[in-house]
Amino acid sequence: MFEVYGETVASRFLLGTAQYPSPQILADAVKASGADILTVSLRRETAGSGSGGRFWDLIREMNVKVLPNTAGCHSVKEAVTTARMARDLFGTDWIKLEVIGHHDSLQPDVFGLVEAARILSDDGFKVFPYTTDDIVVGERLLEAGCQVLMPWCAPIGSAKGPVNPDALRAYRSHFSGVPLVVDAGLGRPSHAAAVLELGFDAVLLNTAVAKAGDPVAMARSFAMAIEAGRLAYEAQPLEPRDMAVPSTPVLGMAVFE
């Protein structure tokens, strides 16, 4: 359970809705994940006038909170327009903000991101920014009005897992008290467990489940890993040491701890 924008969210697993073999498998995966928040891409699914009506209905029937996203937007203007369309369509002021800087790597354009976050926050949106692990950018986003940060741990869809755990650790300790969601780059449940162990509040992922051989089983597996990672964080895991430490007292020798 964690809080974001004054709302309590039960599951620490936020799931994307793209690229599943079928809407039926998506629905089954959502159920297996236990996710309370689903992110939905607006751009493509609403190309032109004929909105993805039936697809929306299927998502609404899942009885979860929808976090629309601006995936695929390459400019501030595009992202802001998409966010406003999403607010009308879904009746929510939540928006996962993506401003993509590079077509190939899908790296966020952090300058455009901060600008769009400010415009949308001023307009009453609750912005969930997809950002890098750069702390200064994170500060600027908070300043722009964001109350949650969503750093990547590797490029979108790369399935690499945390490529720079030190940066994530520094990010967590710098932003203590701010809800942090690792968004993008997770490939395996162990990756999710690893970032939860670092104290991140939640993870958001899509491809790792949608493109798995069995998306439903993978959703469940992630849910278990996320729970395990959080529990481990709360149980305060040992810090690594450079030398061996005997786990049983050695008889007849003084113990100075």
Place this chain on the structure above:
Amino acid sequence: MKVGVKGAGVAGLALAYELVSRGVQVELLEKHKGLSASASWLAGGMLAPWCERESAEEDVLRLGQTSIGWWSKVLPGQVRHNGTLVVAAPRDTGELSRFVSRTSGFTWLDADALGALEPDLEGRFAKGLHFAGEAHLDPRQALTALQAKLSESGARIKFEAKQFTAATDLVADCTGMASQDTQLRPVRGEMLILHAPDVSLSRPVRFLHPRIPVYVVPRDNGVFMVGATMIESGDRGAVSVRSTMELLNAAYSLHPGFAEAKIIETGAGLRPAYPDNLPRLTFSGNTLSMNGFYRHGFLLAPHFAMEAAHRIVKHLQEKTLEANH
């Protein structure tokens, strides 16, 4: 026994054909002027059940295999039995491994074997997959030939019509997105037709990419079909710039000869799909519905048409028996 079939896409035509072969009198209604309004008109025409298994249910592989024999038998000479080639750009070879883990019925090709199979692609890819059991056809030729065959065998086909000329014992709805079934959703697909006389391919080539997988299907006379996007949308509007760019990029990465190709047609249509992306055959009273072929019209229509025709004949025989008692 007289059956009315609505919709002259691949499902309606295949069903009409199966009914006529069983001696049933058929009238086929199509509300548009010709065959070109159907989603089938924009299809790739790949009979590729093994490749489709990558993202489709086991049923597609199981039931789809029927299609290769069916089309070869019904339209002799139209099916090319050259298999399918699957390749990926060097940096996306991980996609090939992913594809392999989901599919069967392929052999690995090294650069030499690939070049021997498709000389135009020689030296362009270090490895690829060959699904030798697969086939392809030209959907427009196939639909036109099926229509001609039906007319020859005495079926009545009416275009721009909404009413059957005479009373029917049963009506089969094969109208896809035009049917009233609220379970169906549209999945928009966009495609291009290119004329590239400098490029020669003998079989469909699937070009894997983590975000934008595309295929190129050769037609006659240097013509290629490049498809297809998959967008959860009911928009019937023209192809978008983004989609065109992605499709052209992929074609160009496959073979630089496509740079000089002419874009002779762009198309966008709506695939009818149920939530599980599998077709459904449902009976209710004297109405049958056979819809939801999604991206598998040419692949699955033969199986479903045979099954539907079988059930229709049985149903009508039982009715006749009842009436005689």
